[in-house]
Amino acid sequence: MVDVAREAGVALRTVSRVVNQDSTVGPELVQRVRTAIATLGYRPDERARHLRLGVTGTLGAAVRQLSHVNPVLRAVERAARAADLMVLAASTEDDETLERHVVESMCRRRFDGIVLEPIGDDHGYLVPELEAGLSLVAVDRPVLGLDVDCVLSDNRSGIETAYRHLVRHGHDRIAYIGDDERIYTARERARAFRECVTAHGGTLDTMLHTGQVESGRIREAVRAALGGPAPATAIVTGNAQLSVEVLRHLGTDAVDVALIGFDDSELATLLRPDLTVIAQDTDAIGSTAIDMLRARIADPATEVRQVTVPVELIVRGSGEVPPGP
């Protein structure tokens, strides 16, 4: 910049003014500076700019896996772009240590705010950052033990809706195959399922299967649910990945068992019959997250909010298969 100033024969400050489209600089000098910038190949350095300004115009997104389907992240990017903020994302790989590493890096880089898919139960490392003024919003799962903005899906009523839907279609023996209950969403959904079964006067015995998404476990879960003296006639799955695994192991039985999957996905309409799902409103989640984050950045004293976004039952066929004999 100082070189540009010398080349154009103006003061440093004037170059800054031209770069920032300040109107208080005469057209002739503007031209001189412009050509100097071009000949010297000057590119402004945002690091210095951000240092001086205090803000970076950047939001961080720390998500489980960048390279996985994540419609919430897409909505987050869109909403941020609309607000002229850049989103830079990194994966936490479902690893608490890595999450901490990523979030702390973003803090040291002084991102204006962070959208986080929190992992695990201990987020104590966030306390000093929050005290130091970090703006944070959690999506998909809350930050347990900390009073932080968050946007969640209505997991419980999603499961309840699925359950009621199956009951209405005549099912009595309904199984749930879910993710590891150490994960918040899995815990919520499993809990809701238990309550549904109890409320309908049923028993859980072979009807509830949660644990890691691992092919062998899913195979056993499917076998247990469909075997025995009183086999399930319907299955609810805990997330999109589990729907895939369950379908894989159902094989040709898939047409005889009613199935409702949590999460909509591309393959839902690829199958015969098409997959009935509980769909999350990912667009709403993403844009709400950005709204809340912007509000907090604008005024750190904003009251902490926990927003729950409704889910929707999408009827496609697999959930309407009647119970067998």
Add this chain to the structure above:
Amino acid sequence: MVDVAREAGVALRTVSRVVNQDSTVGPELVQRVRTAIATLGYRPDERARHLRLGVTGTLGAAVRQLSHVNPVLRAVERAARAADLMVLAASTEDDETLERHVVESMCRRRFDGIVLEPIGDDHGYLVPELEAGLSLVAVDRPVLGLDVDCVLSDNRSGIETAYRHLVRHGHDRIAYIGDDERIYTARERARAFRECVTAHGGTLDTMLHTGQVESGRIREAVRAALGGPAPATAIVTGNAQLSVEVLRHLGTDAVDVALIGFDDSELATLLRPDLTVIAQDTDAIGSTAIDMLRARIADPATEVRQVTVPVELIVRGSGEVPPGP
């Protein structure tokens, strides 16, 4: 930092030394500084650090869609992490304007290097950045018209392998349904397919269908390929998304037509029969990209390289269906 220094009763430089684990500071002062840091809640500011140091320890990844399955990006993150570099990613949404915006933002932030999935044919905006010392590596597609490091899959031999495989299984009428040929990979694959057909003395008539991935178009393509006086007995698809669409429209005919998909995916083993695919070596692509980028960052005079990574035929059943009567 100056507050910490005052609190600890030491010089500014000493705080910096403690923060950076410099050994030339006495244990007593280290302790004093540590407690001062804790009581004041001091967090180092990487913006200033990077400004002073010149490097940022950060790589940018500009990819089509963060929130889509992208195993190359995963490999890129892994490899960068192993080299103690942080990857921050952003979506270009397959939009040339947005790509430029994203890349230029990363340049102004002085990222040490950028991994780019280039879009479109005009990357002129990169020229001044490259002259100013930008380290860039293109993945999946080359940067046309510019001499830039890149890592590509061997698209042509992938198509050739698929074609030969089908011929070996007795097919004679083989159709190709591909993506829009404005996209580099789609162009390469379609071209290779044309050459295969010509080399085998066939004609293209209803055998080649390229264009945007749009449900209606795919339906027509499938219908055209399988209809008429000499219907195709086998189909090769141009990417994973197209495999899904083609399967969707094949419906129950799926078992009678041999199918080989470009790109492996989760659903390949979900179907009956399982999907035979041409799989890209995404791990190799990602780690090679990071290797090349690191080499260029270390020495900007490194010779520009274009690396082609082999693809692999994975036989699963759908590609081994014999031709019908």
Add this chain to the structure above:
DNA sequence: ACCTTTCGAGATAACGTTATCTCAGCTTGG
């Protein structure tokens, strides 16, 4: 003609780091 306002542009001081230089106080070897 003189005072006041307005406007364009320069000087200087931050922003929060680290590198370089300096220096005082020790050791150490002859």
Add this chain to the structure above:
DNA sequence: CCAAGCTGAGATAACGTTATCTCGAAAGGT
């Protein structure tokens, strides 16, 4: 016992921006 080396720590100057203050000159009002 002193010069030479080492060692721990401070002073100062960058890195590349922008905000604030200042100032000269032109314009406008009485």
